[in-house]
Amino acid sequence: MRDFCMDFSAVVSCFLILVPILTVPTSGAKSRHFRWEVEYMHRSPDGLEGVVIGINGQFPGPTMRARAGDTIHVELTNKLPTEGVVIHWHGIRQLGTPWADGTASISQCAINPGEKFLYRFKVDKAGTYFYHGHYGMQRSAGLYGSLIVDVREGDKEPFEYDGEFNVLLSDWWHKGSHEQELDLSSNPFRWIGEPQTLLINGRGQYNCSLAAELSHSQMSQCKFRGNEPYAPRLLRVQPRKTYRLRIASSTALASLNFAIGNHKLRVVEADGNYVHPFTVDNIDIYSGESYSVLFTADQEPSNNYWISVSVRGREPKTPPGLTILNYQPTPASKLPISPPPVAPAWNDFKYSLALSKRVFALKGTAKPPARPDRRILLLNTQNFVDGYTKWAINNVSLVLPATPYLGSIRYGLTKAFDQTPPPDDFGREYEIMKPAGNPNSTYGNGVYTLSFNTTVDVILQNANALKANVSEIHPWHLHGHDFWVLGYGEGKFTGKDQEKFNLVNPPLKNTAVIFPYGWTALRFVADNPGAWAFHCHIEPHLHMGMGVVFAEGIPRIKKIPREALGCGLTGKLSLKNGGT
Amino acid sequence: MRDFCMDFSAVVSCFLILVPILTVPTSGAKSRHFRWEVEYMHRSPDGLEGVVIGINGQFPGPTMRARAGDTIHVELTNKLPTEGVVIHWHGIRQLGTPWADGTASISQCAINPGEKFLYRFKVDKAGTYFYHGHYGMQRSAGLYGSLIVDVREGDKEPFEYDGEFNVLLSDWWHKGSHEQELDLSSNPFRWIGEPQTLLINGRGQYNCSLAAELSHSQMSQCKFRGNEPYAPRLLRVQPRKTYRLRIASSTALASLNFAIGNHKLRVVEADGNYVHPFTVDNIDIYSGESYSVLFTADQEPSNNYWISVSVRGREPKTPPGLTILNYQPTPASKLPISPPPVAPAWNDFKYSLALSKRVFALKGTAKPPARPDRRILLLNTQNFVDGYTKWAINNVSLVLPATPYLGSIRYGLTKAFDQTPPPDDFGREYEIMKPAGNPNSTYGNGVYTLSFNTTVDVILQNANALKANVSEIHPWHLHGHDFWVLGYGEGKFTGKDQEKFNLVNPPLKNTAVIFPYGWTALRFVADNPGAWAFHCHIEPHLHMGMGVVFAEGIPRIKKIPREALGCGLTGKLSLKNGGT
Structure with missing residues (x-):
């Protein structure tokens, strides 16, 4: 079995596979308590070992899930040996709790090593969010995770779907974040360069490609046992069902384009706000943004399909991040029949601008005051x-x-x-x-x-x-x-x-x-x-x-x-x- | 001139040369004020670039010099991006100022990034001391320097000499201190291993040896222009004069043996206390110790001589640290005629014990109470x-x-x-x-x-x-x-x-x-x-x-x-x- 698992195309079934969340919480608004320990860990996000900041031994940090109206309590213990830490809850407005915004030097003092800090705040609005470090370059070091807020009990989203997946995107350097920090602060200046790897849910591949055989790449075809921390998490879907992808970008640098081969994406949410739905072949997502897109598994179910993330806006020196959309009951091991989708040219800013201009508020969204003060x-x-x-x-x-x-x-x-x-x-x-x-x-x-x-x-x-x-x-x-x-x-x-x-x-x-x-x-x-x-x-x-x-x-x-x-x-x- | 300087044996005169301190301060006890900024810097202590913690742009930090009875004021600004910092004044007893001892979690809180802290303390006793970081493994990162206290005005040392040199010893790893810290805190445990290089006053050589030609080493002979941060600092002496070497070890790990080829060392001070003088061929110095040794430049003045530092107590995987004792007017470029002195076997603990047992207090030193409580x-x-x-x-x-x-x-x-x-x-x-x-x-x-x-x-x-x-x-x-x-x-x-x-x-x-x-x-x-x-x-x-x-x-x-x-x-x- 172990040998069998060594060959990528044969072993996708060995992988950790993301199964969509289908359950719906049933209780009303409540307090949700988390105890987190933040510490450095050895980890190989792309196959090469480096150092990440993890939470409770996890990288990316645990996915936090709540309902609109809930109060989150995170008792955070700083277990970094000599560094302060804070966590910013990106997209949460912190109404009435500005000290819980988690921005060092702005909303609070960094939490000292060995000390605890209680983040207590309300998640007032359903949506796709994430959290991350906001001190020095600790986000670059991997201190991030997903924060998903469901609608209040009894409320409905203004769109329907059968299941959902989180897709947290990030970029990764082999040089550690401390040294990157020093490089940027040096005279003469040293730029950090482009990331070595794009990560999907904290996983990427540096020395191989999932699509090497199809792309005639110079890279070798990835082979996994499946338990590697850089083996991709596949998204398993049922034919004809509709899924919500909650995509958020915690990249340090890269602007990204997200696509699923052969599938259209229907954009329904941006940054925790509903948008007037529109359909695209792919979507640009910039660091700090989040989108919900719906797609229907309406393609030939005996095939699997690429999920691809590519660099935009800067000349790409980083290969696309990949994972696979796995139609049931097609074996996960079956590679898609064609190469991954190709993103628009990195410097086609008109394309990007046109995409941004397609985002409008869903009807019923609060309107801006008519004029500024x-x-x-x-x-x-x-x-x-x-x-x-x-x-x-x-x-x-x-x-x-x-x-x-x-x-x-x-x-x-x-x-x-x-x-x-x-x-x-x-x-x-x-x-x-x-x-x-x-x-x-x-x-x-x-x-x-x-x-x-x-x-x-x-x-x-x-x-x-x-x-x-x-x-x-x-x-x-x-x-x-x-x-x-x-x-x-x-x-x-x-x-x-x-x-x-x-x-x-x-x-x-x-x-x-x-x-x-x-x-x-x-x-x-x-x-x-x-x-x-x-x-x-x-x-x-x-x-x-x-x-x-x-x-x-x-x-x-x-x-x-x-x-x-x-x-x-x-x-x-x-x-x-x-x-x- | 540049080409001429490329050859080590020809260019020792291009080096930064340590000239002995001959001046004697003339004023009475006073306040001495220092403003220090602590920050990370790129530096190549042994020829390979790494990251060090420096003070005011210097590595090792500035040598601090005062007279017994003086009060030192160090206004320290922490310019590390996310880390706290403290500085311990090793050997200074902090009589009446226990909060100035600079040990994080024991005598004070670590100084936050961007903040200042005033270390104010009296140096009550003449001697050879040093200072260093005492938080996490910031000493390993290079946060150290010499602290020399001269006798009070009008007082005399109980021995005579014509000049003196500081020799601050340390060890250096190519893996950064943050990663070392993580390795040591990991399960499974990862030992940091032996240092790559021994440093004398912050300088060592990794990819070459000063003595390669003489030692028939597999290393190449070092060639310097002289301005490299890893070019050795030579000690320039006048024939027949007697010198005091103030040797302190700030190593993270290594126990060392110090020798000068062909010269005897007369030990007169240990850890800021006078000892009954005794003469040795070489001296063991453990991390945290300091010694003053006298030597007289009584050898053939047309030659130069090795100063050599070797690992003891652990199986040595680190080549000796070297520099040169340069007799005037012999050209600094003239290599010693024989290989560097060889230290006793690393595991000859009897030798070490015998050396330790030779250290007695100078007559007149306070005696211990007769019995403990x-x-x-x-x-x-x-x-x-x-x-x-x-x-x-x-x-x-x-x-x-x-x-x-x-x-x-x-x-x-x-x-x-x-x-x-x-x-x-x-x-x-x-x-x-x-x-x-x-x-x-x-x-x-x-x-x-x-x-x-x-x-x-x-x-x-x-x-x-x-x-x-x-x-x-x-x-x-x-x-x-x-x-x-x-x-x-x-x-x-x-x-x-x-x-x-x-x-x-x-x-x-x-x-x-x-x-x-x-x-x-x-x-x-x-x-x-x-x-x-x-x-x-x-x-x-x-x-x-x-x-x-x-x-x-x-x-x-x-x-x-x-x-x-x-x-x-x-x-x-x-x-x-x-x-x-």
């Missing part, structure tokens, strides 16, 4: 600061402080960071199509104070990077809110562009992309007291300063759990007011 | 705890708590650690010559509470490790005190052995070794209020639990700077007593 234009540029290569927003490269903003602002610790606000705009003469005349920038704290309950428009303006003819994709993610995506455009945003904003059915999202040399317009209501990160979700870019912070209604927050503020000036403040 | 026997064993490979003391494997002992004991936070004291002795029937019948041990907090101002004898008892016929060297280091080394013995310590204790002129030291299957007897007075680590100075052994803590006179401590106690229950305690 404030408009903030954020120019994204690559710069030098003191000779170090950085990203900056309106010429300010974000450096996070030792005292979390939530605490320093709440308690008036004005020495915790420079109180000069960053600019709401950039010099309108800035030539976005060229490298900057003066590429030098400065460090800053990037805190925009928003008047409570006002409506804010953010125009993200892309530009040329340091090198001529280079402008990159940046997926921007907002904590604590969903925003409406009012429009995308090419070139420099002008006042005239706002006349074309979609105020009728703009999608609600928490992550939106800016395309090379383009702009993206967002609107949100600053109605959630807290300090909220808004940043490029490419982790090395954030590490290089590509983010800002929105502070809103913080004086309204009555009490911040002291456990969240044991560091920096908040730690000292409390000590001064009493203690020993 | 308490005797603690500490059995050193290698064990399993829950399947993990550990070291234990009296069957307790040390696990450090989230709240520093100094704080939790001072403020009566009994929940911060298990209050059950560890045993003062081990089962006297324990067979030290064999692997334990039951190798299983338990985790514990290892805190021995010592009555203030009492005299304590500690008998360190070595034993067989997990594998038959293996017993290892362990150099034990005590914080906050010097101890008298009353004797060494082979086999199991018995009451009779104490009759042979040297109470006449035992050396004062802070680090003492136990030899395989042997015991070592120490005496000290518990007169320094604080919580003091006492541990094997082999960093992976400490990481695996090989240490205890002595708590003494803590209720006498009036006030602990709050900055030292911002973590764990002390952080929360203070917050509860007030704050916001």
Whole structure:
């Protein structure tokens, strides 16, 4: 049996196979308790051994599942030897619990080694979410997992399906995250390069390909016993049934395209919000985004089909991530009859833009206020600061402080960071199509104070990077809110562009992309007291300063759990007011 | 000139050359201020690039120099991205400043990333010391440097010399310290193995040998331009002059033997205490020890001579560390005429023991109290705890708590650690010559509470490790005190052995070794209020639990700077007593 299992095409039945979830929880809103230990582990996500951050011995971390209205309690113990840790619950708005947002230096102090922290928050809205580290580059180190919120008991999704699968996407480097961090912070600058492997649910293949025989690749055909931590998890389906794929991207860098050979995908949810359903052959998914897509197993059931994930937006140096859609009762061992689907050209940005423009809110979704109270234009540029290569927003490269903003602002610790606000705009003469005349920038704290309950428009303006003819994709993610995506455009945003904003059915999202040399317009209501990160979700870019912070209604927050503020000036403040 | 410099034998004059320090400071006791930033850096200590922890861009960290009676102020900023940091001032007793001892979880909370901590302490006693990280395995990562204390103004050393050199020894692995930490904490256990390279003042050679031509080695002869970070620093001397070498070992693992070809060494100081001078051909130095040795440049001045550092006590898989003693005006480029001195056989423990037994206090050194008030026997064993490979003391494997002992004991936070004291002795029937019948041990907090101002004898008892016929060297280091080394013995310590204790002129030291299957007897007075680590100075052994803590006179401590106690229950305690 063991020998039999050595040959991939013969042994797919040996694999761990994902069986769709068909059960429906039956109880009402409740508290759900988790005890998690975060620690480093040896693991081979793609066949080469490396070091990952795991939770309770699992990589990716355990899938968390709850119902809308439930309260999640995660008692997290930091078992990293010398490093702090936090976990961000990506897409959860943390209404009333801004200290549980899990962003180090912004919403809380990093949890010290050996200490526990209780994340307690409500998941108020059904949808596909995920969680991940938000300190240094711990997300790159593998600290992530799925967070799925079902509708409230008795509620129905506005679409039907027979089963569902989680598909959590990520990218993986052979160089460890600590060294990547150092490389990015060095002068001369060392770029981390493209990922070695794309992972589907934490599994990829580096030294072989699942599709080598079909693709006439120079790679060898993968052979597995099935118990390898890099053996793919297959998705097993019944013919004619309809399935929901909950796809989320926790990549550090890669923008991805997802496809199932021979199957159409019907997009029904984006970032935890229902969208007007539309059908595609494949879908782009940027880091920080999540989508639910439906597909029906309506193809020839005696075959199996590829599930393929490819790099987009950057010249791909990473082979596609693959797994197999296995029709029952076809043997899992039967390879698809043709090579995996080919993604659109990596630099076909028009294709990407057209896809993004197809996303509209489902009818009945809340509409944006008719006009903003404030408009903030954020120019994204690559710069030098003191000779170090950085990203900056309106010429300010974000450096996070030792005292979390939530605490320093709440308690008036004005020495915790420079109180000069960053600019709401950039010099309108800035030539976005060229490298900057003066590429030098400065460090800053990037805190925009928003008047409570006002409506804010953010125009993200892309530009040329340091090198001529280079402008990159940046997926921007907002904590604590969903925003409406009012429009995308090419070139420099002008006042005239706002006349074309979609105020009728703009999608609600928490992550939106800016395309090379383009702009993206967002609107949100600053109605959630807290300090909220808004940043490029490419982790090395954030590490290089590509983010800002929105502070809103913080004086309204009555009490911040002291456990969240044991560091920096908040730690000292409390000590001064009493203690020993 | 560049080509000329490519050949090692031709270019020694291109090297950074250590010139002896001849100046004598002239002012009285004073405050000396340092501002240090601790951060990761790329560096090639042995020719292969790795990652080190540096201070102000230097590796090893800057040499700190002061006079006895001075007060040192180090404002340390932690610039590691996600890790805490502390610095221990090895050999400095921290009289009256136990919170400045720099041992995470014992004397203070680790300093958070982005935060500053002020180490302020008096260097009360002249001598050769060093400093190093004491959190996780940050010492292995290269966080160390020299700390030299000169005699008070007007005072004289009890020996004369014309110049001096610092020689800080360490060992280096190509695997990063984070991964080493994980390996050691894994089940199945992964041992870190022997170091790849021995470093002298942070410099060694991995892919070549300085002495290849002379040793008929398979290695190639090193060729340097001279500006490489792994080019050796030569020691330049004038014929007939006498020099003081201040040798300290910050190795993570290796026990070393130090020799200068053709030159005798006169030992005059050990661990910051004067010893009765004695002359040797070479000297063993264990991790945590420091020695001053005098030598006179009395050899043929038209030659140069090897300085050689070799592994002892473990089967050497690491080539000797080398540099050159360069007689003036002989060209530095002239290689010594014979191969480097050969160290005694690695397992000639009798040689080592005999050397250790030659160390006596200089006349006039304080004598130990005649008898102890308490005797603690500490059995050193290698064990399993829950399947993990550990070291234990009296069957307790040390696990450090989230709240520093100094704080939790001072403020009566009994929940911060298990209050059950560890045993003062081990089962006297324990067979030290064999692997334990039951190798299983338990985790514990290892805190021995010592009555203030009492005299304590500690008998360190070595034993067989997990594998038959293996017993290892362990150099034990005590914080906050010097101890008298009353004797060494082979086999199991018995009451009779104490009759042979040297109470006449035992050396004062802070680090003492136990030899395989042997015991070592120490005496000290518990007169320094604080919580003091006492541990094997082999960093992976400490990481695996090989240490205890002595708590003494803590209720006498009036006030602990709050900055030292911002973590764990002390952080929360203070917050509860007030704050916001």
